[in-house]
Amino acid sequence: MTRKDKVRLAGVIGWPVSHSRSPRLHGYWLNRLGIAGSFVPLAVHPDDLRDVIKALPKMGFAGVNLTVPHKETALPLMDRLDDAARRIGAVNTVVFEKDGSASGYNTDAFGFMENLRRSAPDWNPAAGPAVVLGAGGAARAVIVALLDAGVPAILLANRTVSRAETVIAAIPGPVSVAWRDRSQALADANLLVNTTILGQTGQPPLDIDLAKLPKQALVTDIVYAPLETGLLHQAKLRGNRTVDGLGMLLWQAVPGFEAWFKHKPEVTADLRSYVLGDS
Numbered sequence: 001m002t003r004k005d006k007v008r009l010a011g012v013i014g015w016p017v018s019h020s021r022s023p024r025l026h027g028y029w030l031n032r033l034g035i036a037g038s039f040v041p042l043a044v045h046p047d048d049l050r051d052v053i054k055a056l057p058k059m060g061f062a063g064v065n066l067t068v069p070h071k072e073t074a075l076p077l078m079d080r081l082d083d084a085a086r087r088i089g090a091v092n093t094v095v096f097e098k099d100g101s102a103s104g105y106n107t108d109a110f111g112f113m114e115n116l117r118r119s120a121p122d123w124n125p126a127a128g129p130a131v132v133l134g135a136g137g138a139a140r141a142v143i144v145a146l147l148d149a150g151v152p153a154i155l156l157a158n159r160t161v162s163r164a165e166t167v168i169a170a171i172p173g174p175v176s177v178a179w180r181d182r183s184q185a186l187a188d189a190n191l192l193v194n195t196t197i198l199g200q201t202g203q204p205p206l207d208i209d210l211a212k213l214p215k216q217a218l219v220t221d222i223v224y225a226p227l228e229t230g231l232l233h234q235a236k237l238r239g240n241r242t243v244d245g246l247g248m249l250l251w252q253a254v255p256g257f258e259a260w261f262k263h264k265p266e267v268t269a270d271l272r273s274y275v276l277g278d279s
Contacts, residue, residue, distance in 0.1 A: 008037040010260040014067040017041045029265040057096035062260040078104030093256040108141035111252025119243040128190030129153040135163040138195040157182040183209040194221040199229040
């Protein structure tokens with residue numbers, strides 16, 4: 001039985017958006033907490049994003065998540081930005097205020113780090129450098145999260161060096177391009193993070209040699225389909241601890257749900273199973 005609150009609306013905007021598991025995730029919380037609300041997928045062409053952002057609060061929406069390709073292009077459409085969104089250069093969570101204005105947040109860094117803390121509580125960020133693969137928006141969020149957690153140095157490895165240099169220029173801190181072969185760059189790593197889509201279902205595999213990676217290093221992949229990517233499988237076989245990417249998805253959703261529906265949800269084993277399932 002639902003509480004007799006005013007029905008609240010939220011959703012996720014993408015192009016395409018049918019692949020998103022966010023409706024399933026938020027729907028689970030709404031049902032479990034007995035909240036009168038709905039979270040819907042909204043397929044919005046990039047050319048229409050500005051008009052949609054303006055229209056949604058008039059339609060009763062409390063806010064939305066943003067996914068590819070809207071996270072960066074939404075920045076100038078926000079009336080306010082939190083510090084994380086400014087530093088990362090992307091918005092993934094929008095809260096519509098009572099006056100219809102839009103406040104933009106980025107919860108990806110929070111979600112990434114909370115997943116590491118919960119899944120590998122004995123991992124020490126300050127124990128050594130991290131190697132981050134990729135230079136897209138997800139990499140920016142991961143780098144900000146790692147810097148804030150106290151990682152002493154970050155090596156950024158990307159196929160296009162100029163793009164890696166652009167990311168580094170935008171985020172002050174001890175971040176540098178892995179000029180050497182990326183496999184060689186792993187020699188001193190305390191953490192390896194894949195932020196690319198390589199290894200995701202339907203994508204080419206991630207080609208990397210882990211031979212020089214210290215056995216005590218933690219390996220994580222933000223890809224969660226499949227849950228155990230080729231990178232994580234390879235790391236497990238050689239004895240490294242691993243953290244899958246599903247937790248990042250779940251934890252990044254907590255602040256938005258709380259802002260829109262006025263209840264703080266829990267991330268549980270049952271939630272993980274439900275989000276991964278098809279029933």
